[in-house]
Every structure is written in C-alpha cells, then in structure tokens.
Amino acid sequence: MTSPDPLTPRLPSPLQEIRDDRFARYGLRLLLKRDDLIHPELIGNKWRKLVPNLAAARNRPLVTFGGAYSNHLRATAAAGRLLGLPTxxxxxxxxxxxxxxxxxxxRCAADGMRLHFTDRSTYRRKSEPEILAAILHAAGAEGAYVVPEGGSNAEAVRGCRALGEELRGRADVVAVACGTGGTLAGLAAxxxxxxxxxxxxxxxxxxxxAGVQALQERAFGARTGTWSLDDRFHCGGYGRTTPELTAFAQDFEERHGLPVERLYVAKLLYGLVTLAGEGAFARGTTIAAVVTGRPFPADGLAPADAPGR
Structure with a gap:
C-alpha cells in the first residue's frame, strides 16, 4: 500500500459568488476563486508554482530567495518538510x-529551512551567473535546484496556466494580485x-x-492571452498597508465572513471595488478575483522596509 502524496491538492479550487452592493449597484457579479483552499500548507498560487518545480528538481535539495516576510520562502520550507527535502x-x-x-x-526555520542572509547589493545581482554561484557556495548549496524569487519561472508559469483553464467560460475578467508576475503570466495563457x-x-x-511578458516568452514562446496591469493599488509597496486598506479588509471580512490576507488579497479586492466605482467594467460583467493566500499571524504588520514575496 502506497503512502498518500502529501502535496495532493483540492482541484479545481472552489468558485464562490459574493453578494456585495459595491459591485451589484453597477450591474456586476463578483466571484472569488478560492485558490487559498487548494492545500493546507502550500496555499494558492504557491502550490501551482512550486509543484512543477519540485518535479523538475527530481528530489534534489531546493534553494530559493526572498525577503524577510516572503510567502514563497514559507511555502518552499513547508514543501521541503512534507517531502523530506533539504531547503x-x-x-x-x-x-x-x-x-x-x-x-x-x-516558521521557515521550524520547517527545517536553513536560512542564509546576504547583503542587499549582492542580492540584487543574484541573477548574474557568477554572483549566483558565489551565493550558492557561501550557502553550502552547490548542486541544489534553484527556484527563483517568488517561484516564478517557466515551469511555474506553465503550472499556473491550469488556473486560467479552470475559469474558462466562468468570468469575463479574472483579476489577481501580482508580486513577480508568474501567476498572471500563466493565468492569462x-x-x-x-x-x-x-x-x-x-x-x-x-x-x-516587461517581466510578465518575459515569463510568457520563456514559457510559451510569445506574449499570450489578453492581460493588463493596474499598478495604483500597492499602497506604497510590498509589506506596506494603509489605515484605509486595513479598514477595507476588516469591513470585507465582516460583510462576507471571509479572512482577507493583507499583503496581496486585500489590495486586489480594494482595487476591484475602486475600479467598479470608476465604471471600469461594463454592466453585466462577471469578475473573478483569485484568492491566492490567507492570513498568516502578523501578516500586514511587516515594516515598510522589509519587502519580500
């Protein structure tokens, strides 16, 4: 008898309609694509992006990158613990x-991840082959499978294509919060x-x-699908929130009984409410918002100078 796969997902993830007068008054429907329910520890797009990379790693140790509050680091550490892989x-x-x-x-350390801290100037140059080799040597990670910051590479983008396939015919507009852009690149395809x-x-x-287009070119050979970005809703940058965003997230939770992750999902929903009020969507439009994560203790309280994803 074989052991169950600890990464077995719940797919397709549920699609939940939300009754919200901030959309209904404009003749719009709001659906939530509950990717936060895919897996209890590899939440949302982290499962979709990591699993293809785990297959490519072929049981080699994993090394990856992130800031002090990186959701991606947490997910990679959890995957390593579940699979018995060094990270x-x-x-x-x-x-x-x-x-x-x-x-x-x-949490990363508790899941067995070995942490290696590097100065910010070196970190910015980590994609340069010589710098990457030096980082891997200093971290004692030569020979490991490298997953980029945010988990976004061609394997991850191809993995996220299934998200778009699950939503075919279900919504006119599918919206997602973006860090490195890999989920959007695959979703649109x-x-x-x-x-x-x-x-x-x-x-x-x-x-x-440019980053999303480059990811699509590496994964599919060309820019693919119809997609755009609206970069007005970052609230100052990654890890930053505002009193207005916090109040919005708390209100959304009270209205709908759903936890709202602050660093990605709150900004997405806030942006959609704003766009609806601006008349950005024609009456009769169905909008699906991808819920890529759920709150982690103290999320939304990261200091403004401690970005990561």
Missing part, C-alpha cells in the same frame, strides 16, 4: 542575521479568447509588464 532560503538583508527571527522566518486577465501589482515601480 535553503537566501534572505535579503545581511543585517537580519543579527536580529531575532520574525514570525515568517521563524489559460484563458480563451473573450476573457481577459487583470493584474494588480503589490510592489511599486511600474516594471512588471
């Missing part, structure tokens, strides 16, 4: 090595003609469009 997390910020671990990094994807970046900078 190494390269964390941006050498100064963090001398501080007590925050709630997020402590999975949608048919006539449906479009909307990305809401949670980092400021306006640089993500």
């Amino acid at each position: 190494v997390g390269v964390v941006r910020g050498q100064e963090l090595a001398d501080r007590p671990l925050n709630h997020s990094l402590a 999975g949608l048919p003609a006539g449906q479009r994807a909307l990305g809401v970046p949670v980092l400021k900078g306006g640089f993500l469009e």
Whole structure:
C-alpha cells in the first residue's frame, strides 16, 4: 500500500459568488476563486508554482530567495518538510542575521529551512551567473535546484496556466494580485479568447509588464492571452498597508465572513471595488478575483522596509 502524496491538492479550487452592493449597484457579479483552499500548507498560487518545480528538481535539495516576510520562502520550507527535502532560503538583508527571527522566518526555520542572509547589493545581482554561484557556495548549496524569487519561472508559469483553464467560460475578467508576475503570466495563457486577465501589482515601480511578458516568452514562446496591469493599488509597496486598506479588509471580512490576507488579497479586492466605482467594467460583467493566500499571524504588520514575496 502506497503512502498518500502529501502535496495532493483540492482541484479545481472552489468558485464562490459574493453578494456585495459595491459591485451589484453597477450591474456586476463578483466571484472569488478560492485558490487559498487548494492545500493546507502550500496555499494558492504557491502550490501551482512550486509543484512543477519540485518535479523538475527530481528530489534534489531546493534553494530559493526572498525577503524577510516572503510567502514563497514559507511555502518552499513547508514543501521541503512534507517531502523530506533539504531547503535553503537566501534572505535579503545581511543585517537580519543579527536580529531575532520574525514570525515568517521563524516558521521557515521550524520547517527545517536553513536560512542564509546576504547583503542587499549582492542580492540584487543574484541573477548574474557568477554572483549566483558565489551565493550558492557561501550557502553550502552547490548542486541544489534553484527556484527563483517568488517561484516564478517557466515551469511555474506553465503550472499556473491550469488556473486560467479552470475559469474558462466562468468570468469575463479574472483579476489577481501580482508580486513577480508568474501567476498572471500563466493565468492569462489559460484563458480563451473573450476573457481577459487583470493584474494588480503589490510592489511599486511600474516594471512588471516587461517581466510578465518575459515569463510568457520563456514559457510559451510569445506574449499570450489578453492581460493588463493596474499598478495604483500597492499602497506604497510590498509589506506596506494603509489605515484605509486595513479598514477595507476588516469591513470585507465582516460583510462576507471571509479572512482577507493583507499583503496581496486585500489590495486586489480594494482595487476591484475602486475600479467598479470608476465604471471600469461594463454592466453585466462577471469578475473573478483569485484568492491566492490567507492570513498568516502578523501578516500586514511587516515594516515598510522589509519587502519580500
């Protein structure tokens, strides 16, 4: 008798209609694509992005990258524990090595991830082959399978294409919060003609469009699907919230009895409510919002200078 696969998902993830007068008054329907229910520990797009990379790793140790509050680091550490694979997390910020671990990094360590802290200037150059080799050597991770920051590479993008396929014919617009853009890149590729994807970046900078297109080119050979970005709703950047966003998330939770993750999902929903009020969607439009995560203790309280994803 074989043991059950600890990464077995709940797919397709549920699609839940939400009755909200902030959409209904404009003749709009809001659906929540509950990717937060795919797996108890690899939440939402983290499952969709990591599982293809785990297959490519072929049981080699994993090394990946992230900031001090990285959801991706937590998911990779959990996957390593569940599968019995060694994991190494390269964390941006050498100064963090001398501080007590925050709630997020402590969870990574508890799941068996070995943390290696690197200075920010080196971290920014981690995609350069020589710099990457030096980081891996310093971390004692030569020969490990490298998963990029945020988990976004061609394997991950192809894995996220199934998200769009699950939503074929179910919504006119499918919206998702974006960190590195891999989920949007795959989602858009999975949608048919006539449906479009909307990305809401949670980092400021306006640089993500080129990144999403590059990911699609690596995964599929060309820009694919109909997609766009609206970068007005980052609330100052990753890890940053505002009193208005916090009040919005609390109100949404009270209205609908659903927990709202602050760093991604709250910004997505806030953006959609704003766009609905601006008349950005024609009457009769069905909007599906992808719930990519759920609250982790102290999420939304990360200091503004401690980004990560």
